[in-house]
Amino acid sequence: MQVADLYVRVSTDEQTKGYSPRSQEAVLRQYCQLRNITVRHVFVEDYTAKHFNRPEWRKIMVILRKQRNKTDLLLFTKWDRFSRNTSDAYQMIDVLKKLGVEPQAVEQPLDLTIPENKMMLAIYLTAPEIENDRRGLNTKAGIRQAKKEGRYMGKAPRGYINKAYEDGRRYITFKEPEASIMRWVFNEVAEGLYSSESIMKQANERGLNIDKNTFYLSLRNPVYCGKIRVAATNDELAHLVQGLHEPLISEALFYKVQDIMDGRSKILKGLAIATPKDLPLRNFIKCNRCPRMLTGSASKGRNTYRVYYHCRSSCGIRYKAKDVNNAFMDELTTLLPRAGYPELFVASIAEAYTNQHRAIKEESDELIRQIGEANRKIDNARELLLLHELEANEYRKIKEENGSTIARLEMRLNEVNVQKSTHVNIKKLAQMAINALCEVDKLYDIASTEAKRYLVGILFPEKMTYAEGVCRTGKLNRAAELIYLENKELRAKKMGQKSRLKTLPHKGWNMGLEPTTS
Structure with a gap:
């Protein structure tokens, strides 16, 4: 008496709850009963037939290899239940034959020992594959057309969530707090002060929970500015279309981030956001003996911790953090506008504006x-x-x-x-700014560690050095030079000469020391 294993397959998990699996099993058991075939195992699969990397099929192959020659037949209702990939199907048939198992479709029986029947087998296997390919093409065409009409297809990106209208049409909308965090991420990257990795870590601390690869892919995704990317085909170029969903950020902000990531926009040095409160100048100070930047750490003494700035290499550079911080404060006071400059500053800004x-x-x-x-x-x-x-x-x-x-x-x-x-009241804003800058040392002293590092990064894009108790700063940021009246044009104007300075950079206001303006 022959022994058979039964294989029942549907494409999706939802179909397993319907009638198809039970119907297939009933047909197979009736076939075995009429021919006196003993049923050994019944395997029910809810997976695609495009390949044989299926959970239940892997179990079948393990059992057949361990219990070789104990099964004569592997039965299924139709050949498309076995496979929808012609080349893979022929290879699997050879593998089963070597294990002493004959695959057979009870509703499409074929005696494979007869050469002419191989032509019928090719038809049975090829027809489902063609059907799959045609369905795939139709699905891709439908998805492409939906994208052209502005619909987002697929799982919503971070900050959005998939929803559906009553008529079944699907759309994406904001998901809080992820949406607010992603908006903050784009703004921070566009600011250019902190490194992308530091921004990602800070975002995860806020609850975003995103990995590095997904983070960088998200920054490149035009969905956030309300656009849908339509891929290129042989007949059409890749392009962006206006989406039906609400944008999370402006197009200007999105393209600014792209320029920064592509290196087309000159930004400040990327810095780490998180740093110990006693080491606000970490990675801002150059080592005097090697090209590295000084980091910082604390070492435990008898009763307390002592904090130092030191080099990562073996050059031995090491300074007490307190001495370096005090030296920087002394250097910062030298940048305060001198007497008479506030009035000149306001007048010059008004003229430039x-x-x-x-x-x-x-x-x-x-x-x-x-x-x-x-x-x-x-x-x-x-x-x-x-x-x-x-x-x-x-x-x-x-x-x-x-x-x-x-x-x-x-x-x-x-x-x-x-x-x-x-149009803004520029004189009022300039007066507010100069009032703050006249006390920048006090503002720095009471600021948080993050705010201190932001201010240092803005003022000194070039790194500083420390030696013999003196902190020497590099060249000031161009906007800072103008604000602190370090340039020749404004010095000449103070002496009564005509200023050759016609305009000031209109983006020089993003210092964080005065109210934000449009």
Whole structure:
């Protein structure tokens, strides 16, 4: 009497709760009963047949190898229950034959010892594979069209959650507190002061719970600025479309982050956010004996801990943290505006702000020129394509590169246009700023460790040195030079000469020492 194992398969877990598994098993048991075949095991699978890397199928192969020649048949209802991949199916049939097992579909029986039946087997195996491929193409086409219409497909990114309307249409919306944390992440990366890894760690402490790879992929995801990425095909270039969901951040902020990550935007040195309160200058001070930066740590004495700045190498550089911190405070006091400078500062800022509109107009004209130049490159490439002097793939590459450039320039142009229409009481803001800067040493003294490091990073993009009890700072940030009146133009103006300084950088206000303005 022959012995058989029964294999029942459906594609999804939901189908296991329906009638199909029981129906298949009933057909197989009836087949065995009519032919006096003994049923040994029944395996029920809820997995795809595109490959044989299936949980239950792996169990079958383990049992068949351990109990070789104890099973004569492996029965299933149809060949598409066995496999929907022709090449894999032929290989698995050979493996089963070597184990002394004959696979057979009871509703599509074939005697594989007859050569002509192999043609029928090919039809039985190929038809489901073709059906799978066609269904896959239709699904991809539907997903692509949905993306073109602005719908986000797939699992929602961090900060969003998948939901559905009453009619079944799905959409994504904000999920708090993840949305607020991701908004904070983009703003911090765009600020350029802290390293991305430090920002990620801080975000995880706030409850984001994200790994490094997902974090960097999220920063590249245009979904956060309300765009949906449509992948390239043979007939169409990759492009972005306006999504139906609400954006978490502005397009300007998203592209600013992309520029920073791509190295197109010069940013401040990436710093660690978290640092001990007694070591606010850690990684800001250069070692005097090697190219490394000084780190910091505490060593335990008899009764208390002693904190030091020291080098990571074996060069032996080591300073008491208290001495270095006090020396930096002394250096910071030398930057305070001298008597008479606050009034000059306010007057100079007011004059620069008045002239700034001309600089903004010049920048606007330059952006328009660059956009026009990029459009001309695309037009020229199109003409060369029509004249068969340029390959289609080369044209697509030129169009994609210049299209990305145009998008960035248009975003910047929108920012400039907003600045054109923005008017503030500049004298009042400048007076508030200079009042704060006149007491920057006191502000630094009472600030939190994070705020201290932010201020140091803003003021001194170049690292400092410490020797013989004196902390020497490098070149000041350009905006800081202007604010502290260190440059020649403002010194000349104090002496009664005409200032050659027409405009001040309009982004020089993000110092954190005065109220945020639009």
